[in-house]
Amino acid sequence: MLSLRELQRAVRIIQPKILSARLRRIVQPDALKLVLTFEIHADKWHLLLAANPDTARIGLVDRPEAAALQSSFHEYLCAHAVGSVLEAAECSMNNRQVRLRLISQSGAHDLIFSILGARSNIYLLDDGGRLVHSMRPLNETRNELKIGDSWTDPRGTAPSGGMDRWEEFTDEQFLGAMDGTYHLLKLRSKAEQQARRLQQALKKEKTFLDRKLTNLQEDLGEAKQAEEYRRKGELLKNALHTIRPGDDKVLVTDYQTGEAIEVPLDPKIAPVANLEAYFARYQKQSRGAIWIRQQLEDLGTARTELDVIGRRLENALRGEEPDMETLEEIRTLPVVRRLLHRYFPDRKPASGPTRAASKKEVPARLLPKRYRTQDGLEIWVGRNDEGNDYLTTRLARGNDLFFHLDGYPGSHVVLRTQGCVDPPPQSLLDACELAVHYSKLKNADRADVHVAPVKNVKKPKGAKPGLVYVRSGKTIRLKRDPKRLQSILASRLD
Numbered sequence: 252m253l254s255l256r257e258l259q260r261a262v263r264i265i266q267p268k269i270l271s272a273r274l275r276r277i278v279q280p281d282a283l284k285l286v287l288t289f290e291i292h293a294d295k296w297h298l299l300l301a302a303n304p305d306t307a308r309i310g311l312v313d314r315p316e317a318a319a320l321q322s323s324f325h326e327y328l329c330a331h332a333v334g335s336v337l338e339a340a341e342c343s344m345n346n347r348q349v350r351l352r353l354i355s356q357s358g359a360h361d362l363i364f365s366i367l368g369a370r371s372n373i374y375l376l377d378d379g380g381r382l383v384h385s386m387r388p389l390n391e392t393r394n395e396l397k398i399g400d401s402w403t404d405p406r407g408t409a410p411s412g413g414m415d416r417w418e419e420f421t422d423e424q425f426l427g428a429m430d431g432t433y434h435l436l437k438l439r440s441k442a443e444q445q446a447r448r449l450q451q452a453l454k455k456e457k458t459f460l461d462r463k464l465t466n467l468q469e470d471l472g473e474a475k476q477a478e479e480y481r482r483k484g485e486l487l488k489n490a491l492h493t494i495r496p497g498d499d500k501v502l503v504t505d506y507q508t509g510e511a512i513e514v515p516l517d518p519k520i521a522p523v524a525n526l527e528a529y530f531a532r533y534q535k536q537s538r539g540a541i542w543i544r545q546q547l548e549d550l551g552t553a554r555t556e557l558d559v560i561g562r563r564l565e566n567a568l569r570g571e572e573p574d575m576e577t578l579e580e581i582r583t584l585p586v587v588r589r590l591l592h593r594y595f596p597d598r599k600p601a602s603g604p605t606r607a608a609s610k611k612e613v614p615a616r617l618l619p620k621r622y623r624t625q626d627g628l629e630i631w632v633g634r635n636d637e638g639n640d641y642l643t644t645r646l647a648r649g650n651d652l653f654f655h656l657d658g659y660p661g662s663h664v665v666l667r668t669q670g671c672v673d674p675p676p677q678s679l680l681d682a683c684e685l686a687v688h689y690s691k692l693k694n695a696d697r698a699d700v701h702v703a704p705v706k707n708v709k710k711p712k713g714a715k716p717g718l719v720y721v722r723s724g725k726t727i728r729l730k731r732d733p734k735r736l737q738s739i740l741a742s743r744l745d
Contacts, residue, residue, distance in 0.1 A: 265296075274332055299312045442578055455594045624678040635717075653707075656687065
């Protein structure tokens with residue numbers, strides 16, 4: 252991540268380029284990055300705010316990455332900040348924190364970019380200096396902050412300005428040099444991650460081959476007894492006439508050595524059958540020894556191949572810039588693909604209840620938005636008329652609570668009660684706030700919200716999408732609370 256000295260220099264270089272520029276677009280490539288596109292005098296500047304623990308930084312990029320995430324923070328920021336003009340961009344003198352002042356006709360907001368290592372985050376403040384949203388959950392970065400409370404700077408200060416790793420570069424070269432360094436770090440991290448998986452697969456296979464080698468060597472030792480079976484068979488052939496039925500051994504003389512040898516017999520079978528058994532064992536063990544020697548040869552070839560691949564991996568990571576092309580070639584080798592499939596198979600999601608499985612198979616537009624109350628309950632909100640039907644008639648349980656405004660179209664809102672007969676009052680008020688917010692009455696100061704168990708909500712046959720009939724229930728007279736609304740909106744889970 253950037254030191255305080257580097258952060259201050261980066262802001263000093265970036266500020267004149269984007270000051271008084273209009274914010275045209277916001278992209279969130281992943282959970283820890285934002286790219287803000289500013290436009291001024293037909294020039295466009297793409298400002299990167301990266302809150303990654305190890306590579307937290309601010310900079311300018313040639314073009315924003317493809318949007319890969321639609322978080323509640325991104326949606327909220329787009330709704331309130333796009334179109335704003337950047338009035339100021341300031342870096343703190345005491346800690347690694349940048350404040351972007353955004354002004355629009357509807358009001359002002361401050362975007363706070365805080366570099367605190369693993370607790371780096373991006374925060375949004377309203378015109379009164381109150382925290383309204385954050386990119387990462389507050390309990391992961393600064394749990395002393397609360398949505399709706401006044402902003403406070405992090406406790407303590409940076410121990411020192413730190414070093415400037417790009418001190419030898421001019422200001423014109425600084426951002427490019429910094430971007431090059433972090434691009435290389437990202438590339439190396441990606442390469443090491445890929446190589447680590449490949450190395451683990453190679454290590455597991457080598458361990459398997461070592462065990463197989465030990466077993467084959469033991470089997471080969473047993474197979475070498477084949478010659479002893481042939482020898483005893485030949486000796487037994489010359490002594491068949493001396494064997495009586497029921498004998499369990501016979502003493503024969505090896506005429507080559509003059510040694511007396513005792514040959515074990517099976518007393519249950521005839522002498523000729525014993526002779527045939529010895530030669531049969533000889534043939535079997537001989538074939539086994541040939542097969543085992545071939546296996547040992549194949550094993551040695553496989554082990555050599557793994558060693559060659561291992562050396563290629565090491566060489567691909569050895570240079571200042573990892574050789575991604577070689578890594579990709581290694582990954583696509585048939586032997587490597589086989590090992591990855593064996594030791595790191597693609598895991599299929601565990602099959603759950605039929606209800607949960609069907610939820611995964613439906614289009615995303617039918618799945619509800621999900622929020623979590625401070626009491627730990629979830630509130631689901633339909634995205635459209637078809638999504639309303641799917642939420643209320645397919646996903647919701649009978650004892651969940653349905654919220655709507657009589658006479659005013661809006662999204663279906665369901666509080667998942669988890670079987671609780673008497674849900675916490677704050678969760679009920681949160682659901683009411685969402686029901687009003689996602690209705691035609693969203694700007695009202697007060698509203699009457701009707702609440703009923705889902706089991707009392709029926710869809711008439713042939714009714715148009717989103718239309719339901721509600722039986723019984725009760726009415727909650729809601730006095731709108733902007734702070735409560737901001738808090739529940741900030742708790743969105745998807």
